[in-house]
Amino acid sequence: MQDTLSKIVAHKRTEIAAAKARTPLAELRARLADAPPVRDFVAGLKTKNSVALIAEVKKASPSAGLIRADFDPVAIARTYEQGGANCLSVLTDEHFFQGHLDFLVAIRREVGIPVLRKDFILDAYQVLEARASGADAVLLIAECLPGQELADLHAAILDHGMTPLVELYDAENLDRVLALNPKLVGVNNRDLRTFVTDIAHAVRLHERVPSTIPFVAESGIRTAADVARLRAAGIDAMLVGESLMRQPDLAKAVGDLLSQ
Numbered sequence: 001m002q003d004t005l006s007k008i009v010a011h012k013r014t015e016i017a018a019a020k021a022r023t024p025l026a027e028l029r030a031r032l033a034d035a036p037p038v039r040d041f042v043a044g045l046k047t048k049n050s051v052a053l054i055a056e057v058k059k060a061s062p063s064a065g066l067i068r069a070d071f072d073p074v075a076i077a078r079t080y081e082q083g084g085a086n087c088l089s090v091l092t093d094e095h096f097f098q099g100h101l102d103f104l105v106a107i108r109r110e111v112g113i114p115v116l117r118k119d120f121i122l123d124a125y126q127v128l129e130a131r132a133s134g135a136d137a138v139l140l141i142a143e144c145l146p147g148q149e150l151a152d153l154h155a156a157i158l159d160h161g162m163t164p165l166v167e168l169y170d171a172e173n174l175d176r177v178l179a180l181n182p183k184l185v186g187v188n189n190r191d192l193r194t195f196v197t198d199i200a201h202a203v204r205l206h207e208r209v210p211s212t213i214p215f216v217a218e219s220g221i222r223t224a225a226d227v228a229r230l231r232a233a234g235i236d237a238m239l240v241g242e243s244l245m246r247q248p249d250l251a252k253a254v255g256d257l258l259s260q
């Protein structure tokens, strides 16, 4: 049976072809002039919180289904910022996460902190889309980008002045991620093929990443005790979506996580 990540990637390729037909490259390039200037995502992580927080705007997911029915992306983003989040992650995938590029555009306009485009990036066209929509950083998932594809997209993101957050799950991808001389590395605690999350996964791989590279633990982070565990391991930042989005009082939920 085809795993979920492969299904997402296959579907994404059809979406990219449709987007290219709808908005030709030249038109997209012209929109770059109207994009807001890039904010420094890595600098955004270097502030007050012991483990910096990248708070994710996430309506639904393949593993959880609908997470938050009462979903106003801009209001959520503002609350995250007011609560003390360092940076934001905005899911722009429509089919599997009920996200939208328009959410990124609107959120970036309304907040003062850097914003990551969280999607399945397979093509330089999407990097351009991200910048034209105001993104300051773009996620790259090593498991989706074999061979030279990872390095090419990494270079494209840097060329547009944005920060690539290079994510991996499989330990065997670590060497090729480190070979990029990355500005920011993330380890996903969720096996994107089975959906099982385990915080120990990021803690283990963090030991193999040079301390000069800011490190993000992603997924499955729910409690202050989880944050304490990341802090004890010396992990710089965490990316948290579902556990925040499930809370009725988002501001309190952010405060509780950051109280560690």
Ligand SMILES: O=C(O)c1ccccc1NCC(=O)[C@H](O)[C@H](O)COP(=O)(O)O
Residues within 6 Å of the ligand: 004, 005, 056, 058, 061, 062, 063, 064, 188, 190, 192, 195, 218, 219, 220, 221, 239, 240, 241, 242, 243
């Ligand atoms: O979240 C999923 O179900 C998922 C399934 C398949 C591919 C990716 C998926 N999630 C993307 C993420 O990495 C998370 O949105 C992010 O790290 C936040 O995780 P969480 O705090 O567990 O929502």
